Amino acid sequence: MNIIAYIAVVIFIVGFICKVRVWTKVPAPLKIVTTPAPITYPGVILRMASEVFLFRSLFRGNKLLWLGGWIFHISLLFIVLRHLRYFFYPVPAWIMSLQTIGIYAGYIILLPLIYLLLRRWTVEINSYISNAMDYFTLFLIIGIAFTGILMKQYIRVDLVDVKAFMLGLLTLHPTISPGDILFLVHFLLVLFLILYFPFSKLMHAGGIFFSPTRNQRDNAREIRHITPWSNI
Amino acid sequence: MVSEKIEAPILTGSITVPKIKENASIDQKCHHAAEKHMEKLGFPGVKPVDWKEKALKKMKELLKKYRSLKVYLDTCVRCGSCADKCHYFLGTGDPKNMPVARQELFRKIYKRYFTVEGKVLGGLTNAEDLTEEVLEEWYTYFHQCSQCRRCSVFCPYGIDTAEISMAAREIMDSIGVGQKYCNEVLGKVYDLGNNLGMPGPALRNTLDFFEEDIQETTGVDVKLPLDVVGAEVLLVSPSADFFSAPHVDSLVGYAKIFHKAGISWTLSSYASEFANFGMFIGSYAVMKKVATRILDEARRLKVKRLIVGECGHAWRVGYSFWNTLIGPLDFLDPKYPIPQHICEFSLDLVNSGAVKFDKSANDEFTVTYHDSCNVARATRMGDKPGGQFEIPRALIRACCNKFVDMPDDVNREKTFCCGGGGGLLTEEIMDLRVKGTQPKAQALKDLMESHQVNLMVMICAICKAHFSHVLPHYGIPMETVGGVHQLINNAIVL
Amino acid sequence: MGDVLEVGEKKVDVDEDGFIQKWDDWDEDVANALAKTEDVNELTKEHWVVVNYLREYYTQYKIAPMIRLVLKETGKRLGQDKAVSNKYIYDLFPSGPAKGACKVAGLPKPTGCV
Known part of the structure; x- marks a missing residue:
């Protein structure tokens, strides 16, 4: 179990960095920003922030999908933050203060997930564009959320064991993993998710920052944009 | 061919998501380039x-x-x-x-x-x-x-x-x-400098016609100069402005505004095309080669300013790419934007009081404006974001009394393509083009019924050509299509 | 590339859009055959006024005349003191001056944003 965890984490980190490195190295030869667009860097930061935190373009595209997508992502954020408690000893106060909201988020997240799944299934155009891995990713996250809720609500696991195990992993002094089946399933699903992450569409999390239609300034006439591979 | 069946969708009053029909447009295939x-x-x-x-x-x-x-x-x-x-x-x-x-x-x-x-x-x-x-x-x-x-x-x-x-x-x-439409046209630009394949003498003959025509209708001696070394401004416009209706009316509008402003200007028979289909075919090299003709000609004619006519995708190439492709254009006068859109130029003249309009000359029209896709979503005019929307509208309002804007969901950056952009302005896919026009035709039809709109102006040669051919399929007369400088042509006080 | 248009005994090469490939292939019979492909059943005197002007202009300038020239010259040749309307040309050639009229006159298809 320890080895699997390390492999997954290493693949995640290396894979993520490699992908981002490729995106950094491939040049953007032309100004292709989608206008109207900001002219200054602070403006670009504001635009990117509105995309990253508020999903502005998605909001303009489809309100219901925006609601589902945004609730999903914000819940995920709180869930991840809440789980940081298993990696710190002592647990910082700010993480502790997020426990309640994180737990609620753990329940709430099922709603948008089921909505996103039903949407792919039942809406004709969405079902047309969905492939097997799109469904798989949703099932995987639903599985993680579901096992998480089970552990929290119904079949309690020994959190002291879990925390010792996680701290062991983190400090590179691995211990024997807890024997609890539910925990192992939850943990393995998470490992699989992060292992699959860098190879999949989940990289949209990094991709948005490299999107020239969003991160460029609209100043083509004022400042000459250079194409690195052009021979002049 | 005319006899081929073209089905215009029925305008239902709203833009709705259709049921999926697999392969519904698979037969709409462009001719291959020879x-x-x-x-x-x-x-x-x-x-x-x-x-x-x-x-x-x-x-x-x-x-x-x-x-x-x-x-x-x-x-x-x-x-x-x-x-x-x-x-x-x-x-x-x-x-x-x-x-x-x-x-x-x-x-x-x-x-x-x-x-x-x-x-x-x-x-x-x-x-x-x-x-x-x-x-x-x-x-x-x-x-x-x-x-x-x-x-x-x-x-x-x-x-x-x-x-x-x-x-x-x-x-x-x-x-x-390759696709015939784009590649054949680009070949003509390589040979003769424009999409039409119009040789210099034909261009001069065409411009002579307009000079005579303006003289006849207004009594004023307005020139359309060609290949004048030392002119202040080189105007590069889409070659359709020398050939088709309603494009030509905007060309006359440009001429009159230059005349009234008293700024020396010239067209070029070597760089007689603003359009740059190199963008459509995704070729950086071709796009650069086409743009270079304009650079060379601006140098040869020793002009100080580059102003460009009503062409949507070319405004994207000019605004967003020229500086990269053929820049820095530092031999031009830095006091003015490089390049400058004819709408920016005209509005400056209106604001400074150098040109005046008799708005009543356009009273037969209730006007709306079609945002062309490349102008709206890939460029700017003026110095503020969104100037590409405000400047043409300000110009229209300055020269006509009745203007109605399109509804929000089909306007500004949410505008729909006319249906013929991106190198698809070709007959063999007319059925696709007609169907692709549905959203904009719907919006226009609504305005025609609710506000008696009878003229939709725009600043794109492709949009003008496409709408002129396609709107009649929706029962909308082709005369409903016009250019922004066509309104100026009508209203300018010479 | 393209097709063959059969005009009596004669076979004329045409492109994908039905425009003849060689200037010299054109004669009155070919014009009549081309007209049929453009939903023009019979070439009348009015059609010929336009067709003849297009051919004359092309001979001199190697391009079809600009729309306003067509309208004005057609009006003149019909003995009117003003240009004919755009609609007049479309009534004669349903697919318009650039496509229908040019095709019948044996000119190459005008290209670009027309």
């Missing part, structure tokens, strides 16, 4: 035996040259926000016209040959081998994208299907599979 058209642009004349290897090699090259392509292929989550934003999907119901599905035609090959996920999981990720069938599909559907970027407005990652379709077309050209 050997001579291909070779002229430096592409292979025929498809080589090892086309597949060559195509993949080209794809690999482009993935290293264009961040947009690489990032957009990697990040799409198939959320579907773009799916119902394409006019060709809304008009035809063919699912491959959903932007995300169009991208998938490219992405499935990318995944198969260039990603771990696709190599390992194959069909589960939609990855697929590159075959003759796929190539055929590419040719059809990447020539059913007008590169209007409407999808990119609504994509949470800003994925621009135009970038994908440009890359696809570049790959196809590199294996001898």
Whole structure:
């Protein structure tokens, strides 16, 4: 179990960095920003922030999908933050203060997930564009959320064991993993998710920052944009 | 041909998401470029035996040259926000016209040959081998994208299907599979300097006609100068302005405004085209070569300013790409934007009081404005974001009394393509073009009924030509289509 | 590339859009055959006024005349003191001056944003 965890984490980190490195190295030869667009860097930061935190373009595209997508992502954020408690000893106060909201988020997240799944299934155009891995990713996250809720609500696991195990992993002094089946399933699903992450569409999390239609300034006439591979 | 069946969708009063109809527009296929058209642009004349290897090699090259392509292929989550934003999907119901599905035609090959996920999981990720069938599909559907970027407005990652379709077309050209309309036209630019293939003497003859005509109708001696060395301004306009209705009326508008402003100007018979179809076919090299004619001519004529006419995609090339492709244009007067759009130029003159309008000359019209896609979503005018919307509108308001704006969902950056952009302004796909016009035709028809609108003006030669041919299929007269400087032509006090 | 238009005994090469490929292939019979492909059943005197002008202009300038020239010259040749309307040309040639009229006159198809 320890080895699997390390492999997954290493693949995640290396894979993520490699992908981002490729995106950094491939040049953007032309100004292709989608206008109207900001002219200054602070403006670009504001635009990117509105995309990253508020999903502005998605909001303009489809309100219901925006609601589902945004609730999903914000819940995920709180869930991840809440789980940081298993990696710190002592647990910082700010993480502790997020426990309640994180737990609620753990329940709430099922709603948008089921909505996103039903949407792919039942809406004709969405079902047309969905492939097997799109469904798989949703099932995987639903599985993680579901096992998480089970552990929290119904079949309690020994959190002291879990925390010792996680701290062991983190400090590179691995211990024997807890024997609890539910925990192992939850943990393995998470490992699989992060292992699959860098190879999949989940990289949209990094991709948005490299999107020239969003991160460029609209100043083509004022400042000459250079194409690195052009021979002049 | 006229007798071929073209079905205009019935305008129901609203723009709705259609039921999916597989292969609904698969028969809408552009003519292939002939050997001579291909070779002229430096592409292979025929498809080589090892086309597949060559195509993949080209794809690999482009993935290293264009961040947009690489990032957009990697990040799409198939959320579907773009799916119902394409006019060709809304008009035809063919699912491959959903932007995300169009991208998938490219992405499935990318995944198969260039990603771990696709190599390992194959069909589960939609990855697929590159075959003759796929190539055929590419040719059809990447020539059913007008590169209007409407999808990119609504994509949470800003994925621009135009970038994908440009890359696809570049790959196809590199294996001898090109589209006739664009490549033939580009060949004419190489030879004669414009899309029409109009030689210098014909251009002079045309301009003479306008000089006489203005003299006859106004009694004023307005010149349309050609190839004048030492003029202050070189005006580069789409060659359709020398040829078609309603384009020509805007050309006369430019001439009158230069005359009234007292600024010396010239057209050029060498750089007699603003349009640059190099963008449509995704070729940086061709786009640069076409743009270079204008650079060379601006130098030769020793002009101080470059002003450009009413052409949508070319304004994108001029505004966004010229500085990169042929810049720095530092021999021009830095006091003025380089290049300057004719609308920016005209509005400055209006604001400074140098030109005056008799608005009542346009009283027979209730006017609306069509935002052309490239102007709206890929450029700016003036010094504030959104100037590309405000400046033409300010100009229209200055020269006519009755102006009605389009509704929000089809206006400004949410505007729909006319239906003929991106190199699709060709007869053989008329049925697709007519169907793709549905959203904008619906909006126009509504305004015609609710506000008695009888003129829709625009600043794009493609939009003008396309609407003129297509709107009659919706029972809207072709005279409803006009240019912004056509209104100026009518109203300017000489 | 393209097709063959059969005019009596004669076979004329045409492109994908039905425009003849060679200037010299054109004669009155070919014009009549081309007209049929454009939903013009019979070439009348009015049609010929336009067709003849297009051919004359092309001979001199190697391009079809600009729309306003067509309208004005047609009006003149019909003995009117003003230009004919755009609609007049469309009534004669349903697909318009650039496509229908040019095709019948044996000119190459005008290209670009027209």
